[in-house]
Amino acid sequence: MGTAANTSQVDEGLKSELQKSGIFVTTLEGLYNWGRRSSIWPLQFGLACCAIEMIATACARYDIDRFGAGLFRPSPRQADLMIVSGTVTKKMTPQVVRLYNQMPEPKYVITMGACSISGGPFIDGYNVLKGIDRYIPVDVHLPGCPPRPEALLHGLMKLQEKIDSQHIEKMEWYQKGLKREFPVPEFGPNGLNPPYNPEVFQPQQHREITVG
Amino acid sequence: MSSSSYEYHYLFLGVFLLIAIVFPLLPIILARIVAPKKPNLIKTATYECGVETKGDSWVQFKVQYYVYALMFVIFDIEVIFIYPWAVAFKQMGSFAFVEMAIFLAILAFGLVYAWKKNVLEWK
Numbered sequence: 001m002g003t004a005a006n007t008s009q010v011d012e013g014l015k016s017e018l019q020k021s022g023i024f025v026t027t028l029e030g031l032y033n034w035g036r037r038s039s040i041w042p043l044q045f046g047l048a049c050c051a052i053e054m055i056a057t058a059c060a061r062y063d064i065d066r067f068g069a070g071l072f073r074p075s076p077r078q079a080d081l082m083i084v085s086g087t088v089t090k091k092m093t094p095q096v097v098r099l100y101n102q103m104p105e106p107k108y109v110i111t112m113g114a115c116s117i118s119g120g121p122f123i124d125g126y127n128v129l130k131g132i133d134r135y136i137p138v139d140v141h142l143p144g145c146p147p148r149p150e151a152l153l154h155g156l157m158k159l160q161e162k163i164d165s166q167h168i169e170k171m172e173w174y175q176k177g178l179k180r181e182f183p184v185p186e187f188g189p190n191g192l193n194p195p196y197n198p199e200v201f202q203p204q205q206h207r208e209i210t211v212g
Numbered sequence: 213m214s215s216s217s218y219e220y221h222y223l224f225l226g227v228f229l230l231i232a233i234v235f236p237l238l239p240i241i242l243a244r245i246v247a248p249k250k251p252n253l254i255k256t257a258t259y260e261c262g263v264e265t266k267g268d269s270w271v272q273f274k275v276q277y278y279v280y281a282l283m284f285v286i287f288d289i290e291v292i293f294i295y296p297w298a299v300a301f302k303q304m305g306s307f308a309f310v311e312m313a314i315f316l317a318i319l320a321f322g323l324v325y326a327w328k329k330n331v332l333e334w335k
Contacts, residue, residue, distance in 0.1 A: 075259060076259065095261070095262030095263060096261045096263075098257075098263075098264075099262040101252070101254040101255055102254065102255050102259055104247070104248075104250075104255075105248045106248070108252055131218065174250035178250060179250075180250055180252070181252040181253070181255075182256060183253075
């Protein structure tokens, strides 16, 4: 239960000494984060072939339930994690962004596979979004085409590490006046409008290198 | 209170009742305290698989669905009665046959009545 993020006053030596006699010492933050990381409920939806790997991860052989993340919720109201599993077409983007908006705080996103990171093999396609991170903040980018179930589990463990490292007094979802609304793009005749959310997506600017 | 007394056994029921009340109430109250509420227009909108709702989200079904379902249930139950009757038909003799005939006649009369009332016609 003890995590690296704990800022406990009890020193580690005493903690392990107490643990030997069956007494566990932890902080409220540690307990809170332990509860959150052990019950990450993903939103049940799949977009493309990565979803098949996600299903395999949920099944007995890989068993995502070992991490407490096996309860796929059919409604965003009950979900903590959005696994964007597969190619996000431009037609599907408004729906994905709307679903992300409808999830309660705190919420996390794993982009599964090359397509949802950057468009993948369809990057030149007229109909494919070049990465879901243009509209919603992404916590874990999970490369692969498709990533194997082990990779998804690894991504989930990375997310658990992130949850562990969050501090209760700095958690933005407890701050007053926080406005977390990600505008849903509209599907127009020339693709999506706006092409990306500037608050979320800040692409690196190309720098001109002059030689000589 | 001895372990064999009458009241003792009801004590279990009382304890279970207490647990049954506290167990679901605790997370509900805890969630009220801990859960951060950040409502906005998109979040509070009707959930329809991410698609924007068109029209009213309260869909009304015709009363006819209900009548149809009722008719179906009656004849569904009839089959459940007929199966064991058919299995034990030879042992039970003519008495069971007459009884089932009466039962079927009553249901058939009901069907005829519904038919006359135009329930089976889809409008």
